[in-house]
Amino acid sequence: MSTQTPPRYPFAWTPPMQVPEALRNIHKTSAMEVTLPSGDTATLVTRYKDVRALFADKRLSRNIARPDCARISKDNDLFMDPNIDPDPPEHTRVRSLVTKAFTARRIEALRPYVQQVADQLLDEMEAGPQPVELNEALAFPLPIMVICKLLGVPAEDRDQFRAYVDGFLSVTKLSPEEVGACRQNLWKYLGDLIDSKRDNPGDDLVSELIRVRDDEDDSRLNDHELHFWTQGLLIAGYVTTASQIGTGTAVLLHHPEFVRAIREDWSLVPSTVEELLRTQIMGSSVGTMRYAIDDIPLSDGTVIKKGTSVLLSEEGANVDPEVFECPMELDIRRTENHHMTFGAGLHYCVGAALARMELQVATESLLRRFPNIRLAAPAEKLPRALGGFMEGFTEIPVEW
Amino acid sequence: MRVTANSETCAVSSLCVYRVPGVFDQDEDGLVLVLDESPAESLYEEIRRAARGCPTKSIRVVEDSEVGEAAQAAPAAPAAPAVETADAATGGAA
Numbered sequence: 001m002s003t004q005t006p007p008r009y010p011f012a013w014t015p016p017m018q019v020p021e022a023l024r025n026i027h028k029t030s031a032m033e034v035t036l037p038s039g040d041t042a043t044l045v046t047r048y049k050d051v052r053a054l055f056a057d058k059r060l061s062r063n064i065a066r067p068d069c070a071r072i073s074k075d076n077d078l079f080m081d082p083n084i085d086p087d088p089p090e091h092t093r094v095r096s097l098v099t100k101a102f103t104a105r106r107i108e109a110l111r112p113y114v115q116q117v118a119d120q121l122l123d124e125m126e127a128g129p130q131p132v133e134l135n136e137a138l139a140f141p142l143p144i145m146v147i148c149k150l151l152g153v154p155a156e157d158r159d160q161f162r163a164y165v166d167g168f169l170s171v172t173k174l175s176p177e178e179v180g181a182c183r184q185n186l187w188k189y190l191g192d193l194i195d196s197k198r199d200n201p202g203d204d205l206v207s208e209l210i211r212v213r214d215d216e217d218d219s220r221l222n223d224h225e226l227h228f229w230t231q232g233l234l235i236a237g238y239v240t241t242a243s244q245i246g247t248g249t250a251v252l253l254h255h256p257e258f259v260r261a262i263r264e265d266w267s268l269v270p271s272t273v274e275e276l277l278r279t280q281i282m283g284s285s286v287g288t289m290r291y292a293i294d295d296i297p298l299s300d301g302t303v304i305k306k307g308t309s310v311l312l313s314e315e316g317a318n319v320d321p322e323v324f325e326c327p328m329e330l331d332i333r334r335t336e337n338h339h340m341t342f343g344a345g346l347h348y349c350v351g352a353a354l355a356r357m358e359l360q361v362a363t364e365s366l367l368r369r370f371p372n373i374r375l376a377a378p379a380e381k382l383p384r385a386l387g388g389f390m391e392g393f394t395e396i397p398v399e400w
Numbered sequence: 401m402r403v404t405a406n407s408e409t410c411a412v413s414s415l416c417v418y419r420v421p422g423v424f425d426q427d428e429d430g431l432v433l434v435l436d437e438s439p440a441e442s443l444y445e446e447i448r449r450a451a452r453g454c455p456t457k458s459i460r461v462v463e464d465s466e467v468g469e470a471a472q473a474a475p476a477a478p479a480a481p482a483v484e485t486a487d488a489a490t491g492g493a494a
Contacts, residue, residue, distance in 0.1 A: 056456065096429060103430040104414040338453040348411040348455040353418070 006041055009034035009311070010284030010391065015380045017254055019279075019319065019328055026316045030298045034311070037172055040070035042289070042309040048320035048340070050298045051312045056345030060290040060310060062086040069291045070309035075176040076168075084228050088346065094229055097212055097221065098350055101150065101205045107353045110146070114358055117145045118365040126369065131376035134396040138366065139246035143358055147237035150354075151230065152197060152204025161189055165235050169389045190230050194223075206230055233351070241355045243385075243392035245362045248276035250396045251330070252363070254379045258332050262367060272332040273359045278339035279330055281315045286389060288312040288343070314340040370400035401444055402462040407431035409458045416450040416459060423447060424459075432458060 011020035026032070026046045034044045045051055054060055065082040085091065100106075118138070125137045144158050153161065167174055167182025174182070194210060201207040209230065212221055221229075252258060252272065262268045288311050296304040304310060317340040319327040324334075342349035349355070366373065375382075376397040385394045403423060405416075412430035416423075420443055425433045439447060451459040 099412040099430040100428060102412060102414070103426045104417040105426065107414065336449060336452075342413070342455070344455040346409070346411055346456065348413050350412065353414040 006033035006035045009036060009042075009044060010286060013384055013391065016382050016384050016393065017251065017379050023315060023319060024328065026313065027320055027322075030300045030302050031304065036070060036072050036286070038071040038074045040309070042070040042311050043304060044285070044311045044313050044316070045298065045304070046313050046316040046320075047299070048317040048323040051314065051317040051340055052344050053299075054290075054296070054310070054312055055340070055343050055347065057296060058088075059292060059294040059296050061293050062091070062290060062347060064289050064291055064309075066291055068307065070289070072286050072289060073170075073172065075172065075174065076170055076179045081228055083224050086347075092346070094221065094225060095346075095350065097209060098205070098229065098233070101208070102350050102353055104353060107357050110150070110354070111357055111361065113149060114142070114146055114361045115365065117142055118361050122365060122369045131397040131399040134249060134398050135242070135246045135394070138362060139249070139396075140242040142245065142362055143238050143241035146354070146358060147234060150205055150237070151234060152202050152206045153193065153234070157189070161186065161234070162238075164189065165239060168235065169239060173386075186231060187227065190227055190234075194226060194230070205233070236349075237351050237354070239390050241351075241358050243390040244277065244280070244355070245359060246396050247392035248273070248280055248359065249363065249366065250375065250379070250382060250393050251276060251280055253373065253375050253398065255330060256374070258330070259367060259373075261332065262363075263371070266364060268332055269360050269364045270356070271334060271337065273356060273363060274337045274339065275330055275332050275334055277341045277356075277359070278318045278324075278334075278337055281318065281341055284391060285311050285314045285316075288314065312340075312343075314343070370398075373398055373400040401439060401441075401447065401464055403434050403437050403439060403447060404460045404462075405432040405434050406458045406460070407433070409456045411456045411458075413455045415453050415455070419450045419453070420446045424450065 007022055011022040013020055026044075030047050030050055031043050031045050033041050035041055045054055063085050065080040065084075071077070071080075121138050121141055125132050140162070141158075144162060145155070147153070148155065148158055164182045164186040167179060168186055170179050170182075194206065197204075197207045197210055201210065209221060209226055258272065262272060290310045290312065292304050292306050292308045292310055295306050298304065318324070321327050323338075342352040342355075376399040377395075382393045383395055385391050405424070407427070410430075410432040412426070414426065414430075416432060417426055420439075423434065423436045423439050423443060425435050427433055447459075448461060451457075451461045
């Protein structure tokens with residue numbers, strides 16, 4: 001064993017449009033030690049085959065509220081609520097209450113609303129001065145408005161909870177006290193929201209979860225869980241999609257040949273979205289923290305020992321040359337693109353279909369509205385977020 | 401080709417429904433339904449892709465060449481044990 005400090009993780013994207021060197025070399029071993037922002041170390045599983053299998057492996061627990069599990073951040077215990085067990089059977093019970101809101105039919109029924117919101121945001125963008133900062137104009141407001149509609153959050157509260165969520169997702173940006181304050185504020189906000197929905201239920205997911213909580217078997221969802229999962233949906237449904245819309249678009253605009261190809265054939269939008277999802281994971285894989293509750297052999301015989309903190313490298317799996325031809329190349333026509341960005345197995349991202357639909361609407365609407373849209377700053381100078389769970393570009397000036 | 405799916409392991413990704421809407425659908429809870437167990441040959445490639453892409457490997461495709469032996473077992477035995485074994489085998493392969 002080497003005595004060197006394992007490499008820092010997440011790997012830094014510098015320069016911003018170039019795949020990190022560490023990621024190019026990641027498949028030489030099936031697992032590697034990495035140092036997290038907290039200073040703790042964890043084992044990063046690197047190859048597609050193993051990552052995919054381990055997402056479905058019950059020997060990896062998703063309950064990371066254990067004293068000996070690595071922490072991502074010293075200042076933020078995100079996802080480590082000891083009252084919640086995100087493993088089966090607890091997880092299965094809660095998940096099945098939520099999935100029905102995310103069927104293809106429900107998502108498609110939301111598409112006209114998403115289109116309407118996108119059109120309205122683009123109207124405002126068109127009417128204002130150039131250049132425009134794309135995150136503020138489109139990438140962040142669109143998913144916020146959609147998740148608010150889905151969950152039943154009043155429109156006037158959006159800015160307020162956006163601030164709470166940003167603080168909540170800090171890794172090193174804010175002090176533990178500041179993170180705590182944001183978390184408390186968000187928790188209180190959700191408590192008030194739940195109370196008001198109890199009095200005035202609507203046609204939204206929070207009202208539906210309350211109905212399940214109150215009307216049916218009391219063991220199904222307790223108040224704490226109701227709070228926790230509402231918070232999870234709110235956070236997961238907003239920042240991830242927002243970062244992906246902004247950063248995916250920036251990368252696309254950096255490749256005018258692809259923009260031209262899409263304009264000639266709009267049916268390329270979905271495969272473009274998938275390819276950007278494959279190559280531009282915004283949160284690296286810090287959200288995949290798992291804990292081995294047994295020894296787990298990988299496909300090459302390497303054994304993950306019981307008690308190890310494990311990260312499943314979605315971004316490593318997504319550029320595994322065993323699975324993807326020319327994995328470092330952006331190919332918007334890839335048809336076989338089973339990337340790991342939304343995970344796999346029973347924890348597969350419940351909002352994946354919603355995210356895909358939002359990304360498709362945002363990409364197509366933007367390119368249709370502004371035939372000459374381009375980056376208004378050199379791509380290599382776009383700043384990336386630091387100190388949070390999301391690492392997308394923080395400023396994306398565009399003009400047309 | 402014969403297509404079956406295991407709704408017990410389904411994670412509601414909706415990928416199969418988007419890929420081959422005439423063959424796959426979802427029930428009220430979002431769980432996978434197979435609308436056409438013996439689909440047209442023109443759909444075979446897309447169905448294979450859907451099966452490969454399913455995040456929980458809940459779709460099972462029996463090719464025509466294998467159909468003879470599967471025909472007896474398929475109606476009685478749900479795909480669950482086979483899928484579980486497949487996942488465990490990949491996860492634990494040394």
